[in-house]
Amino acid sequence: MITIFPSKFLPIRNECQLFINQLPSLKKKKDKNIPALVFDWNDAGFNDVPTAPGFRNGIKGQNKAAIIENLTENGATSYNNIIFTFPNGFAIGVWANQIKTNIPWVKNQSGVQNVCNSVTRINQITTCDTCDTCDTEMPLTTIDIENFSHVFY
Numbered sequence: 001m002i003t004i005f006p007s008k009f010l011p012i013r014n015e016c017q018l019f020i021n022q023l024p025s026l027k028k029k030k031d032k033n034i035p036a037l038v039f040d041w042n043d044a045g046f047n048d049v050p051t052a053p054g055f056r057n058g059i060k061g062q063n064k065a066a067i068i069e070n071l072t073e074n075g076a077t078s079y080n081n082i083i084f085t086f087p088n089g090f091a092i093g094v095w096a097n098q099i100k101t102n103i104p105w106v107k108n109q110s111g112v113q114n115v116c117n118s119v120t121r122i123n124q125i126t127t128c129d130t131c132d133t134c135d136t137e138m139p140l141t142t143i144d145i146e147n148f149s150h151v152f153y
Contacts, residue, residue: 034124035092036085037076037148045115056115062105067115070103071095092121096151108152121148 041064049058056062068081074095076084086092099106108114123144 034085034122035089036083036122037071037092038083038120038122039081040117040119041082042114042117045113048112056105057109057112059105064115067103067106070099074098089123099151106152114152116149116152119148119151121146 043064046056046063047053048056052058052060054063064081068078071084072078075091076086076095078084086095106115123146
């Protein structure tokens with residue numbers, strides 16, 4: 001059973017639903033790591049200089065592929081370049097803390113569209129619940145979602 005905590009943020013619900021839709025394919029893979037980050041990319045954030053489309057600030061190498069490479073170099077596994085799973089929550093923190101040093105250009109900039117509309121962190125919480133009728137323990141999986149867009153501020 002999967003329970004989703006209600007959220008007042010529509011983009012988060014949409015991203016969580018995307019994650020839930022991908023969950024069966026994630027479970028078939030060897031890597032079923034959770035927690036995960038779900039990115040709602042904003043392509044306009046990479047097209048702010050008309051003469052250099054696809055690059056943030058018009059600088060070669062400042063593109064979505066560089067962010068994805070940075071994520072995977074820091075332990076994330078990519079699923080369609082939208083969902084990135086991590087071995088644990090600490091790994092997400094390590095990734096977030098190195099942004100300022102290794103890819104500072106992804107941070108939100110005044111007068112330039114952001115590289116993401118939103119980033120959602122999804123944590124799986126699995127507990128055991130005792131079945132009332134048979135007195136056996138059954139795993140109960142809950143998905144906790146958090147707006148994680150602040151990572152780019």
